[in-house]
Amino acid sequence: MELFQKIKDKYPYLPEDRILDVLSLGEIVMLNVGDIFIKEGEKTSKAGLVIEGMMRNYIVNDNGEEVTVVFATEMQPSVPYSSFFLGRAASETTAAVEPTILFVMDFLAFKSRSKSDLLYARLYADLLEEGYLAAIERIEDFTRTKPEQRYQRLLDTRGFLIERAPLKYLASYLGITPVSLSRIRKRVSQNR
Amino acid sequence: MELFQKIKDKYPYLPEDRILDVLSLGEIVMLNVGDIFIKEGEKTSKAGLVIEGMMRNYIVNDNGEEVTVVFATEMQPSVPYSSFFLGRAASETTAAVEPTILFVMDFLAFKSRSKSDLLYARLYADLLEEGYLAAIERIEDFTRTKPEQRYQRLLDTRGFLIERAPLKYLASYLGITPVSLSRIRKRVSQNR
DNA sequence: ATCGCTAATTATCTTTTGTAAAGTGCTTTC
DNA sequence: GAAAGCACTTTACAAAAGATAATTAGCGAT
Numbered sequence: 001m002e003l004f005q006k007i008k009d010k011y012p013y014l015p016e017d018r019i020l021d022v023l024s025l026g027e028i029v030m031l032n033v034g035d036i037f038i039k040e041g042e043k044t045s046k047a048g049l050v051i052e053g054m055m056r057n058y059i060v061n062d063n064g065e066e067v068t069v070v071f072a073t074e075m076q077p078s079v080p081y082s083s084f085f086l087g088r089a090a091s092e093t094t095a096a097v098e099p100t101i102l103f104v105m106d107f108l109a110f111k112s113r114s115k116s117d118l119l120y121a122r123l124y125a126d127l128l129e130e131g132y133l134a135a136i137e138r139i140e141d142f143t144r145t146k147p148e149q150r151y152q153r154l155l156d157t158r159g160f161l162i163e164r165a166p167l168k169y170l171a172s173y174l175g176i177t178p179v180s181l182s183r184i185r186k187r188v189s190q191n192r
Numbered sequence: 193m194e195l196f197q198k199i200k201d202k203y204p205y206l207p208e209d210r211i212l213d214v215l216s217l218g219e220i221v222m223l224n225v226g227d228i229f230i231k232e233g234e235k236t237s238k239a240g241l242v243i244e245g246m247m248r249n250y251i252v253n254d255n256g257e258e259v260t261v262v263f264a265t266e267m268q269p270s271v272p273y274s275s276f277f278l279g280r281a282a283s284e285t286t287a288a289v290e291p292t293i294l295f296v297m298d299f300l301a302f303k304s305r306s307k308s309d310l311l312y313a314r315l316y317a318d319l320l321e322e323g324y325l326a327a328i329e330r331i332e333d334f335t336r337t338k339p340e341q342r343y344q345r346l347l348d349t350r351g352f353l354i355e356r357a358p359l360k361y362l363a364s365y366l367g368i369t370p371v372s373l374s375r376i377r378k379r380v381s382q383n384r
Numbered sequence: 385a386t387c388g389c390t391a392a393t394t395a396t397c398t399t400t401t402g403t404a405a406a407g408t409g410c411t412t413t414c
Numbered sequence: 415g416a417a418a419g420c421a422c423t424t425t426a427c428a429a430a431a432g433a434t435a436a437t438t439a440g441c442g443a444t
Contacts, residue, residue: 059332059336061336061337067332067335067336068335069328069331069332069335070328070331081324081325081328082325082328082329085321085322085324085325086325114313114317115310115314116310118307118308118310118313121306121310121313121314121317122307122313124317125306125313125316125317125320128317128320128321128324129277129320130277131324132273132277132320132323132324132327133273133274133277133278135324135327135328135330135331136261136262136273136274136327137274138327138331139261139262139327139330139331139334140251140259140261142331142334142367143259143260143261143364143365143366143367144251144253144259144364145253146400146431146432147400147401148400166421166422167421167422168421168422172335172336173335174335175334175335176401176402177401177402177403178421178422178423179401179402179403179404179422179423179424180400180401180402182422182423182424183400183401183423183424184400185423186423186424338401338402338430339430339431340430358391358392359391359392360391360392368431368432369431369432369433370391370392370393371392371393371394371431371432371433371434372430372431372432373392374392374393374394375393375394375430375431376430376431377392377393378393378394
């Protein structure tokens with residue numbers, strides 16, 4: 001199976017039996033555009049891994065607008081973070097941006113294995129490190145640059161997001177309004 | 193020793209011998225205001241844990257201005273994240289905001305233990321989860337709110353930072369200029 | 385107490401963003 | 415094929431933030 005190979009490539013220290021075990025913990029789920037995987041307020045231990053497509057986590061702000069906090073593409077986790085880490089109901093909604101193939105497994109089953117199996121512990125630490133680092137870079141971006149520069153950087157480093165995600169999601173992801181992003185786009189395209 | 197007790201309180205699953213072992217990995221360092229713990233570009237495996245005082249991580253933006261990415265206060269880690277996770281030179285500088293008592297230990301020694309000791313693995317995962325969650329909340333803040341609301345929220349949730357850190361550090365932490373933060377402060381104090 | 389340095393505030397002006405509303409283009413649907 | 419829905423753009427105006435410079439406040443050293 002292709003997923004098996006992808007996991008093997010990304011985490012080469014995992015013996016095949018562990019990969020098979022991880023795969024046995026979950027199942028493949030197909031989502032259409034807009035389908036919700038986990039809804040805010042839900043208390044769940046379901047974790048998603050994007051095999052193909054794109055997911056996003058969003059919250060709803062004081063004005064009732066959806067604010068996209070993070071996108072997940074191929075081989076990236078799509079999970080209700082605060083729910084897992086705090087054992088609370090999900091504070092974010094997780095939904096498909098594109099038709100998406102998701103590998104869904106039980107996080108608690110995985111985490112409980114990580115408490116008795118060093119390889120799982122290492123895998124979990126790697127996953128956390130990867131996500132944490134991406135979050136820090138995102139914060140650096142917010143503190144260091146202005147919206148226009150953020151758009152430019154996104155264009156340079158993860159341009160595929162701009163091609164694949166609707167502009168209104170991107171806008172809140174960049175911390176601005178769709179109107180403002182539209183203006184930025186115009187300025188940037190007139191390269192100045 | 194007080195640090196022993198604090199670790200014991202925060203990570204109750206750690207047996208005393210592990211705590212003592214952790215403590216044996218490091219030493220206490222005293223820093224004065226402005227003292228640099230780890231400098232950008234340095235390749236180090238030193239990790240700090242704030243016992244008393246305050247540290248900050250900062251980067252330098254395109255205009256040569258310092259941008260504070262994160263503060264660390266009591267029992268929070270003060271470390272060069274990207275350096276640890278990627279094995280590269282530090283991309284951030286870590287320095288004392290207040291006179292600070294820092295417990296300094298070797299991250300690699302700790303991490304290597306976490307690869308053979310489940311309790312260390314769990315401790316490491318807990319540390320990562322804590323930091324990751326804080327980072328996500330920070331991102332939610334940037335995407336969801338305007339500078340003035342961010343200041344308000346900071347005032348509500350971590351007001352002590354505002355009392356203890358210079359405004360110029362807080363400004364970049366909030367992603368704005370010191371001048372702008374000064375104006376926000378004025379608006380907020382005139383409660384409207 | 386004064387000097388000197390830095391931080392914080394204030395003032396002015398420019399640029400950008402937010403907000404609301406209208407317009408454009410494309411797809412869906414009955 | 416007209417209407418409705420949606421995403422994106424555009425416009426107009428108000429509010430906020432950036433840039434810069436000048437002023438004031440705070441603080442340690444002499």
